Amino acid sequence: MAAINQVVDLSKDGEIAVVTVNSPPVNALSADVRDGLAGAFAAIAADSAVKAAVLACAGRTFIAGADISEFGKPPRGASLPAVQDAMESAPVPVIAAIHGTALGGGLEVALCAHYRVSDAKAKFGLPEVKLGLLPGAGGTQRLPRIVGAKKATEMVTSGAQMGAKDALATGLVDEVVDGDLTAGAIAFARRVVAEGRPLKKVRDDASKLGGDAASLAPFFAEFRAKNAKAFKGFEAPEANIKCIEAAVALPFDEGLKVERTEFMKLMTGLQSAAQRHVFFAERAAAKIDGLPADVQPLPVKKVGVIGAGTMGGGISMNFLSVGIPVTIVEMKEEALTRGVGIIRKNYQNSADKGRFPQSEVEARMGRLTPSLNLEDLADCDLIIEAVFENMAIKKDIFGKLDKIAKPGAILASNTSYLDVDEIASATNRPEYVLGMHYFSPANVMRLLEVVRGAKTDPQVLATAMAIGKATGKIAVVAGVCHGFIGNRMLARRQQQANLLMLEGAAPADIDRVLTDFGFPMGPFQMSDLAGLDIGWNAETSKGETVRDRLCEAGLRGQKNGKGFYVYDEQRNRTPNPEALAIIDAYAAEKGINRRTIDDQEILERCLFPMVNEGARILAEGKAQRASDIDIVWINGYGWPVYRGGPMFWAEKDVGRDRIIAVLEQMGEEESPVLKDGWK
Structure with a gap:
């Protein structure tokens, strides 16, 4: 075997050349990989003894995609189109x-081969839309x-992957290989040579497009209408559709020009920068500052959950779904029965929709042990309390757990606001x-805020982060403060929304501005969904707030x-005249001068104090990095991913100077971090 460079080797099996990419962990199309492939195919073209070539990859996957760490940097090494042309124009x-995943640039390279074979587990896709992009190396053509064209449109606008079985049925692969993939590919290559099969170029065959521009126009119109809600605000899906339309309407080289134009618009735009920021931010969130390198998570083989309500049930499902047994405890039989019934119903709904077989419902429920006794948590490795948000109740529970739980068991609170250190003091x-x-709902939402107490052991913190990942969550470390990261910032938005409402902005207009933002x-809307009476008490209500008066009126x-x-x-929904009258009367009673408030003021007053609070959180060390705040808001509160999170948006879109100026007009004291910037 001859090394072309440090990541690409060229060898021969008789008259068959074998090009092997070995660039862990995912064989991304880095400059070194591209250079190696260019050198390998140049050598193959110059060797008359070679009758066919196989492109394979070492490790766990075929070329998984582009090396996005190179995006935005000066070009280096052989270009991807040059590598593709060398393959497509090869004389043999x-x-x-293909094994593992052929995604993005990986699939675009594979489409330049004359034939494709895979193992039975291979996956194929063009997921660039998830980074605010489109396939820029001929993928859309x-x-x-x-x-x-129809299947391609679905794939490029969703980033969905296709399995080997479907790939064989569509002709994306020519054969699914049993046994050793490289050996099977070499055998396939020998058959191609022996049978004198042609050098099939995907680019030259338009017969499978499924129609021409006129016949496919209704499909594209219907597809846009059907997905309008899902695509709202995003630029990349429409650009991808335009490119598929170009593939249908134009010769290949002309379609490539459309693809390149649309790709560059996206690549240089703010949305793709935001979505790429989120991609890296999710990975950075898993890193814990100040944690010794040799710290290993503790084993978690059994979990206890206290509370079988909405939160407790959802939390339990996270563990049951990945094979971890759960003991769930309630005080009353009725509440326990209801909670277990909801868990079963949720699993049954998923099975009815075909997400997993009926047997899986029973397997997951079989891991659940309902109980009315805290003592039944004695053998759990992790116990999560999910009861009412009341400090006295939580401290009482943790005091009891301290005596019941085995040594080394982790005790966690699902508190949304309360002081974790005070809770810990009960133990x-x-x-x-x-x-x-x-x-x-805890079984659906991706975010998990892991709150590090003043005395939390590093190994315990590492365990909570690891268990978050194991159960499909994006875990973010937060420090102890009221509301942690997300709710602390949300409180500032809610405060301004309520002030704007009293000063003259209709609730529906405030909601509209924020939904238009994304x-x-x-x-x-969120308050109505949660219930205006959460935490409200009719016996103690004195009409001191708008919320009190709405609840007193039965709203x-x-x-x-x-x-x-x-x-x-x-x-x-339609705006409630009764609520508007209550707001008007309250404002008049308080002597508030109501006025017309424009959309820009609504947006800036709702969001700029949030950003300022995020800067304070950073200054206090309650978040490890600005990108962690972005991940919290994207995954926990619906911040639009194409805007990158509040801290990215503040710095890259709005500008910190504008935010500081508006905060000063509002009489807000800006955080020093807001003035100096953040990492």
Whole structure:
């Protein structure tokens, strides 16, 4: 075997050349890989003894995609189009041998081979849309020529992957190999040579597009309409559709020009920069500052959950779904039965939708042990408390757990706001106590705030982060403060929304401004959904706030069809005149001069104090990095991913100078970090 460079080797099996990429961990198309491939195919073209070539990859995957760490940097090494052209124009058949994942640039390279074989577990896709991009190396032009324009449109706008079985059915691969993939690919190559098969170029065959521009126009119109809600705010899906339309309407080289133009628009735009920021930020969030390199997570083989309500049930499902047994404890039989029934119903709904077989419902429920006794948690490795947000109740529970739980067991609170250190003080093991703040519904929402107490042991922190990852969550470390990262910032937004409402902005207008920005719902829609009476007590209410008066008037939100909005049977909403009258009367009583407030003021007053609070959180060391704050808000509160999170948006889109100026107009004291910038 001859090394072309440090990551690409060229060898021969008789008359068959074998090009092997070995660039761990995922064989990304770095400059070194591109240079190696260019050198290998140049050598193959110059060797008359070679009758066919196989492109394979070492390790766990075929070329998984582009090296996105190179994005935005000066070009280096052989270009990807040059490598693709060397393959496509090779004088001998080139067979791509695919295992693992052929994604993005990896699939675009494979589409330049004359034939493709894979193992049975291989996955294929063009996920660039998830980074605010489109396939920029011919993917939007070649893929529809092999799987059809309709299937290609679905794939490039969703980033969805195709399995080997479907790839064989569509013609994306020519054979699925049993046994050793490289050996099977070499055998396939010998058959191609023996049978004198042609050098098939995907680019030259338009027969599988599925129609011409006129016949496919209704499909594209219907596809846009069907996905309008999902694509709202995002630029990349529409650019991808335009490129597939070009593949249908134009010759290949002309379609490539459209692809290049659309790619560069996205690549140089703010949305793709934001989505790439989020990609790296998710990975950075898993890193814990100040943790010794040799710290290993503790084993978690059994979990206890206290509380079988909405949160406790959802938290339990996270563990049951990945094979970890759970003992769930409630005080009353009725609440326990109801909670277990909801867990079963949720799993049954998933099975009915075909997400997993019926047997999996029983397997997951079989891991659940319901109990009315805290003592049954004695053998658990991790116990998560998910009861009412009351410090006295939580301290009482943790005091009891301290006596029940085995030595070394981790005690976690699902508190949303409360002081984890005070909770830990109720135990004799504060080093084993921390917060694990899940977001509702806990079995669906991706975010987990892991709250590090003053005495939390590094190994305990590492365990909570690892268990978050194992259960499919994006875990972010937060420090102890009221509301931690997300809710602390949310409180500032809610404060300004309420002030704006009293000063003259209608709740529906405030909601509209924030949903137009990209949030799934506004603050008053959110209040109605949660229930205006959460935490409100009729016996102690004195009408001191608008919320008090709404509740006193019987306005509870969606639960009874009347809140800031009135809801019909389909949950369609219209502004509630009764609520507006209560707001007007309250403002008049308080002597507030109501005025017309424009959309820009609404947006800036809701979001700029949030950014300022994020800067304070950084200054106090309650978040490890600005990008962690972005991840919290994207995954826990619906901040639009194409805006990159509040801290990215503040620095890259709005500019810190503008935020500081508006905060000063508002009479807000800006954080020093807001002035000096952040990492």
